[in-house]
Amino acid sequence: MSHENLADESALEFSRVFDFSGKVIVVTGAASGIGKAIAELFSERGARLALIDKSPHIQSVAGALGGDARSWEADITEDAQVARVVGEIAATFGRIDVLINNAGVGGIWPAEATRSEDWNRVVSINLTGQYFVAREVAKYMLEAGRGRIVMMASQAALIGLDGHAAYAASKAGLLGMLRSMAVEWGPRGMTVNAISPTVVDTEMTAIYWGGEKGERARAEIPVGRFVKPREIAYAAMLLSSDAAAMINGANLPVDGGNTIR
Numbered sequence: 001m002s003h004e005n006l007a008d009e010s011a012l013e014f015s016r017v018f019d020f021s022g023k024v025i026v027v028t029g030a031a032s033g034i035g036k037a038i039a040e041l042f043s044e045r046g047a048r049l050a051l052i053d054k055s056p057h058i059q060s061v062a063g064a065l066g067g068d069a070r071s072w073e074a075d076i077t078e079d080a081q082v083a084r085v086v087g088e089i090a091a092t093f094g095r096i097d098v099l100i101n102n103a104g105v106g107g108i109w110p111a112e113a114t115r116s117e118d119w120n121r122v123v124s125i126n127l128t129g130q131y132f133v134a135r136e137v138a139k140y141m142l143e144a145g146r147g148r149i150v151m152m153a154s155q156a157a158l159i160g161l162d163g164h165a166a167y168a169a170s171k172a173g174l175l176g177m178l179r180s181m182a183v184e185w186g187p188r189g190m191t192v193n194a195i196s197p198t199v200v201d202t203e204m205t206a207i208y209w210g211g212e213k214g215e216r217a218r219a220e221i222p223v224g225r226f227v228k229p230r231e232i233a234y235a236a237m238l239l240s241s242d243a244a245a246m247i248n249g250a251n252l253p254v255d256g257g258n259t260i261r
């Protein structure tokens with residue numbers, strides 16, 4: 001629905017603004033963790049899913065969702081691949097309503113000893129790759145005069161965390177990028193926003209944040225725990241909905257209050 005249609009009061013009824021049935025949602029990095037949880041939530045709500053991941057496992061994730069969910073194995077740092085895949089998605093589904101720009105990698109190194117290849121890899125996936133996907137998807141959204149983009153940033157974009165120089169740079173870069181996109185594309189029917197999670201409870205983080213270190217980190221968060229992938233999915237759904245038509249260029253921390261101190 002375009003911005004103008006949403007100015008009509010009846011378009012803001014609860015049942016309408018959270019109705020995703022038939023909407024086409026592109027999720028990058030959906031083979032595991034947060035992206036998979038997001039794909040599952042939208043699928044439950046009747047959306048049509050187009051999943052992108054460089055892992056071949058993406059096929060079984062799309063298969064498990066059922067319906068007409070489809071997957072594309074692609075590396076978001078390869079601009080030609082991204083353009084081809086986004087073109088195929090638009091041709092397959094005939095529209096793209098939402099992009100959840102979620103694919104990303106972590107990496108913890110001392111600031112004075114981060115290898116150039118590690119720096120380049122993190123920035124090229126988390127920032128440049130997200131730009132390539134947003135740019136290609138936006139071409140279709142701008143043509144349609146409507147669309148929602150949600151970027152996956154991180155609390156590392158907002159607060160100083162040791163060992164996070166490359167990662168923080170990539171995620172803070174996303175916030176700058178999306179503000180520019182939000183003013184350029186806002187007048188043309190789109191919104192662009194970000195989510196900044198604290199540590200998310202996934203299999204991967206359980207290994208890194210186990211034991212006493214994890215206990216301490218949890219205790220420092222005002223609500224006393226890490227965030228669940230499903231809770232990130234709900235934030236993504238809110239920002240993708242017609243309820244959020246006036247939220248544009250924003251960053252939504254989902255961090256139990258960890259970044260306000």
Ligand SMILES: NC(=O)c1ccc[n+]([C@@H]2O[C@H](COP(=O)([O-])OP(=O)(O)OC[C@H]3O[C@@H](n4cnc5c(N)ncnc54)[C@H](O)[C@@H]3O)[C@@H](O)[C@H]2O)c1
Pocket residue numbers: 028029030031032033034035052053054055074075076077102103104105106125129152153154155196197198199200201202204205
């Ligand atoms: N897990 C956390 O604690 C946490 C906290 C804050 C932000 N985040 C962010 O959330 C997002 C998802 O993280 P996650 O924890 O689910 O991680 P994850 O490793 O479980 O999932 C990331 C997915 O992205 C894919 N991917 C990586 N590089 C890619 C590339 N070049 N092209 C295509 N796909 C690629 C991976 O194959 C993987 O399936 C990331 O952007 C991450 O930075 C995670």
